[in-house]
Amino acid sequence: MREASCIRREIDFCVFPSPLMGEGWGEGDINMKKIKINAPAGNLECLKAAVDAGANAVYIGFQSASNLRNFAGINFNFKTAKEGINYAHHHKVKVYVTVNSYPQAGELSICLKAIDDAYKLGADAVIVSDLAVLEYTRKNHPNLPIHLSVQAGASCLESIRFYRDEFGVNYFILPRTLTLKEIKEITASSKAKVELFASGSLCINYEGRCFLSSYITGESTNTEGTCSRPKFLSLEKKEDLIAKINGISINRFSDRELLISPALSARFFADESGQWKDSFLINRRQICKGRFFNKTTRDFDYPFQSPVYLNTLDLIPELSQAGIDAIKIEGRQRSEDYVRRSILVWKKALDDYASNPSGFKVASFLDTELDIMFESLEPSINCYLGK
Template sequence: MTPDLICPAGSLPALKTAIDHGADAVYAGFKNATNARNFAGLNFDDKALGSGIEYAHQRGRQVLIAINTFPQPGRIAEWHRAVDAAAEMGVDAVILADVGLLAYARQRHPELRLHLSVQGSATNYEAVNFCRREFGIRRVVLPRVLTLAQVEHVINNTEVEVEVFGFGSLCVMNEGRCWLSSYATGESPNTVGACSPAKYVRWEKRGAQAGEIAGEHMDARLNGILIDTFAPKESAGYPTLCKGRFDVRGDTYYALEEPTSLNVLEVLPQILKIGVAAIKVEGRQRSPTYVAQVTRALRAALDQAGSSSYRVNPAWQADLAKVSEGQQATLGAYNRPWR
């Protein structure tokens, strides 16, 4: 059976774009700290979400709501309201990470379909089965640290549907549980919903210094910390600590993680063979153009991946290369040579 293609929707235009280009479902979040992509200008109020749900359902597609940050002391009611709102608006599932929220959702909305978020960090079938037994989850999104053999081992030992990532940015931390962002800004993706929050980002233009190419340079800072320096005409990425370039003993390079995107086109037949239920695209913070290109390419690939004659179409790779972080791709842990 062909896995569902689950695509990101950071806005109503992105939602419609994903549906129009072949997504089986989209995942979205509310305009607040309950979701892990809580950036200004992104996400949905009730009116926009209602329109999106109607648009998707009219076309036989689904809308999943990510409420995947962890409730903060004294503010738990905000997360409860998000679960209630999602259920009342008729979403097809909510994606939760916190066990307290899972318990609340199951008790308050027993008919609501529950998915365990990648932020829940369930890397083995015992953890998955615990959440099925205690909270009735129907699907788990596995962290991007498992080999395909390890994913298959989980699938073979649980009745819960398994969803894996197929394209998008990687995270050097435990799926967003970032101590770097917390250290630099005092705010974590799993508490306020944003990695390297935009209010701490500063871009500073300056002239060339000794050893640099002549011309105007761009320094990127996060809460005053220099993250990267971009030469004239060099593409500048969003300044996150993990993907910054740093001077280490006189050598400047990506000391923690190089900007790169996961791309599973080469291993799609194996993913189908082991019984993965859904393939997820990262990128709710990305543009509708990104959503269109990735959805179109993966839709075409998935529709052919079950055939013995499957070959990766260069056009698919070209489309994905245009939107890959750092203009490079990896199979990540799926092709890890060690065990």
């Protein structure tokens, strides 16, 4: 039975293509394509910076609960989205509109309006998770390409096949739950186009199934697009400095830890002026990056994920051989400077690989550049290595 089911999975993809089958489902030499860069843009300035820096596509969201970076002060209205899409298209850069919330009662219309607006604006694709939003998009805008959001969590061939056959999806943003070997299994058997998170904040849990923020704050990543928002962060100075989210302690920093970096220490204790909410704490406010006591082992440590950021520059050869269509840079909530610098780093690294695949080595200044942007966090690729 095992062998038979394996064979069937491959045959299904080759013999019964979806009627909506688009580019990316046929045979082809996937290994030789240059990886594209899909960049975040939280506002018009970021979008223009991304286009100017050489992104192949930019992903944006509207100012509504339709997408998972629903933060005050970022995202687009119809007018700015129109200007942004025109700017990008003028420079032959694609724009994808993120509509990846899971709407609850009464909120579905927000997502459906976002889909309609994306279509009217001429977006190159929409990024979607919810079944109702997927169905609406396919029925009402049959020619609008759908990218399956990472939040939908299509992590294996059968799930990919489900979304392809049901909604004509031919582009998948893979969860950060797959090893390189598993990614290759998908690209080799399905010929689906896949995009992979390559740079930025690292979610260690299965996307769309993490309710840590919702459990502590009541604000859900899935439905409200927020994860441990900074407004829930507070500090309490006792013997040590205790960081809390919505009143629940998630970390404790000793004076010794703070003294490691005088600059960080200074910022910590500047809390009366409001300056303490710096990147050090912002980067550690997610509950998955909290430190807790394990009552069994008696360890006080990071049980889920130590504070790291995702940097897969070293994996460019493997990602290329795996047939990845594009890398995704995380961070619609981040600055224009971050967007520009991240793209320039990735563009240089991908160009270096394209010009000399066999002798490729990441230039050290590129790693340094990313490290600077994620000050106080260590780089990590462990999620793609199964560690």
